[in-house]
Amino acid sequence: MNRTGAEEQYVRLTGKRRTWTGFSQAWLGDDHLLIVHSIRFVERYQRFALSDIQAIVVTEGGRRAVWQALVVLACISLGLSRTSAFAKGFWGIVGSVALALAIVDVARGPRCRCFLQTAVSRERLLCVSRMRTARSFLAVLVPAIQSVQGTVPAEEPAQAPGPAPSAAPASMPISQPALSIPRPPAIERTLGYAPEVLFAVLMLDSVLVFVALRSTIGVAFSLLPMVYFAEFLMGILALVQSRARNAALLAVLAATFLCVLIDPFVLSGTAVWPGFVASVREASSGTIFWNTRIGASVTTMLLAAGWRTAIAVLGLLVCYFERTAARN
Amino acid sequence: MRAAEHQVTSNGIVCGALSWPLPPDLRSSEEEMTCPICRAPVLVNVFPAFAHSHTGSIPQPLGENTEASCFYHLRSRASTPCDECGRFLCSLCTLEIPGAKLCPVCFEASVRGRKLQHLETSRTMHDSIALALATVPALMVWPVFITAPLTLFWIGRHWNSPTSILPRSRWRFYFAGLLAVAEIALIAVVIVAILKVRR
Numbered sequence: 001m002n003r004t005g006a007e008e009q010y011v012r013l014t015g016k017r018r019t020w021t022g023f024s025q026a027w028l029g030d031d032h033l034l035i036v037h038s039i040r041f042v043e044r045y046q047r048f049a050l051s052d053i054q055a056i057v058v059t060e061g062g063r064r065a066v067w068q069a070l071v072v073l074a075c076i077s078l079g080l081s082r083t084s085a086f087a088k089g090f091w092g093i094v095g096s097v098a099l100a101l102a103i104v105d106v107a108r109g110p111r112c113r114c115f116l117q118t119a120v121s122r123e124r125l126l127c128v129s130r131m132r133t134a135r136s137f138l139a140v141l142v143p144a145i146q147s148v149q150g151t152v153p154a155e156e157p158a159q160a161p162g163p164a165p166s167a168a169p170a171s172m173p174i175s176q177p178a179l180s181i182p183r184p185p186a187i188e189r190t191l192g193y194a195p196e197v198l199f200a201v202l203m204l205d206s207v208l209v210f211v212a213l214r215s216t217i218g219v220a221f222s223l224l225p226m227v228y229f230a231e232f233l234m235g236i237l238a239l240v241q242s243r244a245r246n247a248a249l250l251a252v253l254a255a256t257f258l259c260v261l262i263d264p265f266v267l268s269g270t271a272v273w274p275g276f277v278a279s280v281r282e283a284s285s286g287t288i289f290w291n292t293r294i295g296a297s298v299t300t301m302l303l304a305a306g307w308r309t310a311i312a313v314l315g316l317l318v319c320y321f322e323r324t325a326a327r328n
Numbered sequence: 329m330r331a332a333e334h335q336v337t338s339n340g341i342v343c344g345a346l347s348w349p350l351p352p353d354l355r356s357s358e359e360e361m362t363c364p365i366c367r368a369p370v371l372v373n374v375f376p377a378f379a380h381s382h383t384g385s386i387p388q389p390l391g392e393n394t395e396a397s398c399f400y401h402l403r404s405r406a407s408t409p410c411d412e413c414g415r416f417l418c419s420l421c422t423l424e425i426p427g428a429k430l431c432p433v434c435f436e437a438s439v440r441g442r443k444l445q446h447l448e449t450s451r452t453m454h455d456s457i458a459l460a461l462a463t464v465p466a467l468m469v470w471p472v473f474i475t476a477p478l479t480l481f482w483i484g485r486h487w488n489s490p491t492s493i494l495p496r497s498r499w500r501f502y503f504a505g506l507l508a509v510a511e512i513a514l515i516a517v518v519i520v521a522i523l524k525v526r527r
Contacts, residue, residue: 010494027494036494041457043492044450054378055341057350058371059363117341119377134371142373149376222470229468 010034013137017127024127026137028144033116035125046123048116050148055117056141058134060110068102108132191326194241195253198234199315202256205231206308209268213296213304217279220272220294224264231260246322252315259307268304271296341378343370387418399431410434442490451493454486455500462507472511479508 010027017024022038033053035046075095079088114128114137128134205227212223235257242253263269272294279292341350343363350372351364363370387404390397396406398418406416412434423435425444438444461479465471483505 041453042450043453045448045493052377053375055375056373057341057343059343060369138371138373145375225468226471229471
């Protein structure tokens with residue numbers, strides 16, 4: 001490890017193990033194993049010094065052949081039991097996809113779970129999920145670790161070391177000298193601004209929603225999807241970044257996100273929907289479609305704009321008091 | 329139950345299926361074996377670090393009044409100064425990294441300021457953000473009025489920002505830029521067409 005800022009060369013150990021939210025991958029550095037967890041827009045890194053790795057355990061398991069066969073059989077039986085050509089075709093396609101996935105799964109070999117153990121942690125390596133991957137992973141990593149640590153004598157692993165001081169069982173009493181050891185200085189964490197941005201967006205959206213519900217279908221369909229998208233995106237961002245925030249702000253954020261999810265289906269969205277349906281009906285008789293006015297009630301408009309304003313003001317106040325308390 | 333599980337994991341190497349401790353003869357094997365508890369095939373690699381006990385250093389108490397004390401612990405004897413701020417540190421507060429000894433505050437500041445590249449725990453993928461800005465909002469048409477220029481701004485703002493510490497090409501930036509330019513051109517064409525029709 002250097003401090004000069006020069007990029008380190010890494011050797012790829014595994015392919016990308018993809019999930020819905022990103023991927024996980026293992027790389028080998030000069031003196032450490034690097035595990036990359038990607039969540040699309042951010043990569044998080046975990047480094048394990050080769051000298052600290054105590055053991056790697058790979059356990060074969062997690063077979064899904066029975067479930068895969070059941071899904072394929074269910075699709076075939078459903079397809080055969082239907083009379084319409086569409087239903088037969090639908091279940092045929094679903095069954096074919098399930099069968100193809102099962103064949104690919106079998107071809108990739110048995111699944112496994114890989115655990116990397118150090119003195120203070122036991123980490124599951126998600127990127128090593130197949131026995132074939134595990135063998136190629138170990139074929140590179142084990143010699144690298146042995147070149148740093150050497151090889152273990154045949155009888156040495158049998159003498160397992162006692163629990164580390166930090167890993168004592170919960171039932172064991174904590175010895176008094178351990179309490180007298182001074183703690184290192186606390187490090188202050190800076191607070192992010194994602195919640196404030198969310199509440200500012202809500203404040204702006206309250207005006208936009210009010211305008212949208214007072215105007216025509218065209219204006220509403222221009223504004224509302226943007227409003228929902230921005231609120232949803234900022235809500236997720238604020239929740240993700242609020243781990244270190246106080247309980248009051250967390251509660252306000254949770255309530256905000258709940259309201260953001262509910263609003264399109266019970267308040268502003270349902271206010272637009274009847275007007276949209278009516279205008280579609282009228283469009284067939286030649287009436288101009290987008291200029292139809294939305295017949296939202298005043299109560300709905302005030303509620304849709306009101307909850308946004310109220311929660312924005314409340315949230316901004318909570319943020320202000322939290323920052324003031326943190327400064328003092 | 330929780331205490332029992334903790335004890336199991338703290339006793340040594342455990343099986344990946346049931347978190348049960350593996351017998352010593354299995355731990356030293358290099359070939360695939362069968363776990364006697366869960367009957368799952370298991371591959372175990374044990375390294376010499378397993379036999380070494382890792383204990384942290386305890387700071388020495390201050391003996392005489394003439395001795396220098398730690399900046400953070402007045403009753404502990406200072407063992408080294410911080411290479412960044414020069415504060416005296418006891419062995420508990422000294423964080424050794426290759427080429428330097430830092431106090432926790434300077435260490436945190438260096439990590440936050442990205443001075444210690446090899447200790448970075450995360451990086452933002454600005455090229456992926458630019459690509460998402462250029463593609464996802466286009467599905468809803470109207471946001472493109474804002475996001476297309478924003479994409480170009482994002483690309484310009486973060487062109488030289490550090491990306492992944494792993495090998496990564498810039499194709500996302502190029503593609504996002506091309507898409508954004510195309511979207512802006514399309515917007516311009518639509519506006520001109522509307523104006524012409526109105527005349």
